[in-house]
Amino acid sequence: MSTNEQSLETTFQNKIDSELKIEPKDWMPDAYRKNLVRQISQHAHSEVIGEQPEGNWITRAPSLRRKAVLLAKVQDEAGHGLYLYSAAETLGVSRAEMIEALQTGKAKYASIFNYPTQTWGDIGAIGWLVDGAAICNQVSLQRTSYGPYARSMIRICKEESFHQRQGYQIMIELAKGTPEQKQLAQDSLNRFYWPSLMMFGPHDSESAHSAKSMKWKIKRETNDDLRQKFIDQTVPQIEFLGLEHPDKALKWNEKRGHYDSGEIDWEEFYNVINGNGHCNRQRIEHHVKAHEEGAWVRDAQNAYNAKVKQRQAQAVA
Amino acid sequence: MSTNEQSLETTFQNKIDSELKIEPKDWMPDAYRKNLVRQISQHAHSEVIGEQPEGNWITRAPSLRRKAVLLAKVQDEAGHGLYLYSAAETLGVSRAEMIEALQTGKAKYASIFNYPTQTWGDIGAIGWLVDGAAICNQVSLQRTSYGPYARSMIRICKEESFHQRQGYQIMIELAKGTPEQKQLAQDSLNRFYWPSLMMFGPHDSESAHSAKSMKWKIKRETNDDLRQKFIDQTVPQIEFLGLEHPDKALKWNEKRGHYDSGEIDWEEFYNVINGNGHCNRQRIEHHVKAHEEGAWVRDAQNAYNAKVKQRQAQAVA
Amino acid sequence: MTINTQNDSTADIIEYALRLGDDSLILGHRLSEWASNGPFLEEDIALGNVALDYLGRARMYYTYAAELSGEGKTEDDYAYLRDERDFSNHLLNELPKGDFAYTIVRQLFIDVFNALYLPLLQQSADENLAAIASKSIKETRYHLRRSQDWCIRLGDGTEESHQRMQKSLGELWGYVHELFEQDALEDRLIEQDIAVDSSGLKDKWLAQITETLNKATLAVPDAEWAVRGGRKGYHTEHLGHLLSVMQSVHRRYPGAKW
């Protein structure tokens, strides 16, 4: 590393240590840039792929109100995808490149979306648990060191809390509804609880990117801390619903001031990540199909814009 | 016309007048051949296109028994299409040519299949009324002058009567069922009664092909006679179901020994024939789509057969 | 609103509100099928917006019908517990979403129609219908700009996009005629200045469509076919499939609240 680079890196780290934001035009280490591109684009892809499991129930939503709320939510996810792609673009990568990385499997998206939505209850559980887990993460990312990312997070967090409340509302209606509805709620809780805990990633001891990310304040809290927060906040919510907690080993630890919980089935976690989820193939195929079917539209738009430019140029000449 | 042709035509007409069948290798007038190709292929196309309106309810049939019966019926229709294409092929036209004529609109199919199937009751009404009308026609065609066509008709008639009974059974279940089911039956009867009468074609006075077809015994009974038979047989069936007759002008005519009936809305008839039915475009588009999607399968089969032939030839050499 | 005290008119108005509600619900449903299927993210969002606007209108019309009926009905009863034969939307709204060109052409047809229709409905002697129209007009202006823009871009884009647009125009043309037709029920309401007389709108509609298509280098179809029946519940085979999906959960749990 040259002296110049060393001094740049020192300035960079000082800035971070003083809680100043790094902005697109600022110098930054290559690894910082890469790490951010990876994380932001993965986050963007998750929003976009997340349209699918929930979109799966728009046409079947059991009331017009719920249909409108769900449609608006799925639309918000597309919007979040947009902000995040834009934030990543400030780091010098194009949306087309990111989409290509998603479709070829080079870039990842949240593995939770490889679980199928089987019942209307799943729409409640996803809003409540999956968005809830996402928020725990995103709240801490509002203070992330990269400016455009932090600002996207502030905007996204507001909408996500709204989504979480809507999801929990669905759960309340179900849990306080007919016995069959309550059964729907319990079943969805059972299926989505553990995968939600997995959303925080491996234990800190196993996490590949954590140390560096913490130093650079890309991440502000560790996987395990965030997960603990989520576990703790979810207990009274389950109680309020009058549902059974899926974790039979769950126990209040007076000393820690937290709940101790049963161990996550990491084999399942890696199993789903590695392509054995119900929907891994389906999600990417769906994305590729929509993208390919839209190619002629994008081409037409470009062709039209070029024509307009040409006409304007001719008009000026 | 040469003397030779005249004598051939005399022999041909004598044969017909003596109720002998014309067979593929027999001499026949060009117009007879053309007329037959038109009629048989139209009949074949009707069976094939008829798969669609009924196929529309296979996935929604309300009991497993009905699902099996309906699936078998639709399959029978495909079978009838096959016999009839084969019968037409004996006249020197290929199935591919006939399909092409169907898809480009040169050949027709029964206009009844341009009406949509909107409810499960329609499956009953089609079996009962549409197949019933078809049978009236086909029974008389068992004695048609062209041998292969007559023999197809004998085979087809057996299955069609079976279908008609099944359709009527559906109507009985509905008409004797809950008030809502009875309403389904009445609604389907109302929608399919008049179009079924139209299936016999225009009045004899208006029918373009009738005179010649009667002379050649391609047709054995006139449109109006067949229609009258159908009207008469349907009255007690409607009564048995306890449904209202859709023809408010219907009245028994003691002198004629037949029912007098209200006038058919011929404007609607020609309207639907001329492309303004709900399903005209859909039916042909569906057929074209399935045919195009199957092109690679047909190609593969031909390629494989050619390979096998070539290998056999090489093995012999 | 003296009219609502007359029983006959009330039944007519309920039916009229349901017709407008059905048009909105079914079109909104079709548009909602674009979620995660658009040609790019911005379109997922924009189509979702339009879908939401239509869904919103459906809810207002149904809620008004439910109020008038005085039978304790809700918007959901109309959406989820009626059968195909009870739905009275124009056929144009129920046709499958098709490709993007098909969706844009349908929207153009309907947006131009609504841009003419809603200002008249806003003058309705029925204050509730007038109020719904007022809320909808602004949305429709935005929808219309979008449809016109897309129509021009795609018509005057590539050869493929031009062909797709022209094909969709041909496929949808026969379904527009019933938008301008009325039956005795609407005639009665027109006489009371409640319903809109759409029969007089066809010339203006055609002029505006022609103008947009000209800009888009597309030809106005001259095909003579016309399919009709939506207002009488006489639908294409597409609607039944839409309803069997849409109503599946609601019907599965009778009486449940969501």
Added chain:
Amino acid sequence: MTINTQNDSTADIIEYALRLGDDSLILGHRLSEWASNGPFLEEDIALGNVALDYLGRARMYYTYAAELSGEGKTEDDYAYLRDERDFSNHLLNELPKGDFAYTIVRQLFIDVFNALYLPLLQQSADENLAAIASKSIKETRYHLRRSQDWCIRLGDGTEESHQRMQKSLGELWGYVHELFEQDALEDRLIEQDIAVDSSGLKDKWLAQITETLNKATLAVPDAEWAVRGGRKGYHTEHLGHLLSVMQSVHRRYPGAKW
């Protein structure tokens, strides 16, 4: 049939019969979607035949389960009044019909499996299950010949047909593993010689598939992925849509007879 007097076994047998019934119904349903969609008329007919055979099996298994349950249930109660989470078919059966290659590959996988499975089920200590197996074996032999023939024709046909077959093999491979897996319920029934132990069939299955694919100039996929869960009601998103359509009319008219 002394076994049926034991309550625990009865519940197990009902569940086992439902599993086999669900496999048959869902696959039969998918095959029935080919009506009017085949590549030529002969195939509309042939696929309809296979669909009918599976539908017939479903009815036999369900009817037997209904008899055992002794609650006055019918075959239709199982087909029409259970929810997605109650269905226990293997996932392979519920995947969409796909193109003709996809359908043929799935049939090949299942036909080879059934040709091994049914002769063992025919030996079941449960006479009713044995009888259903007996009736089905002949059908399956015919199905298998068809699948093998088509597989060879399409694999060794054109470049396009070869590619489509290879693609379908890749897409379906991960779904075959659960065919050879059992849970405690089936283990209990295996011990009583009622259920078939399919775990031992995998090698034979693979050998036969390999033989056919070799003849078809197709490669046996070596991908390591495996998706499972059907027997526990843990389904792909495709099944829900199938059921919402399939059950729509039946659920719409509760208690009606057809």
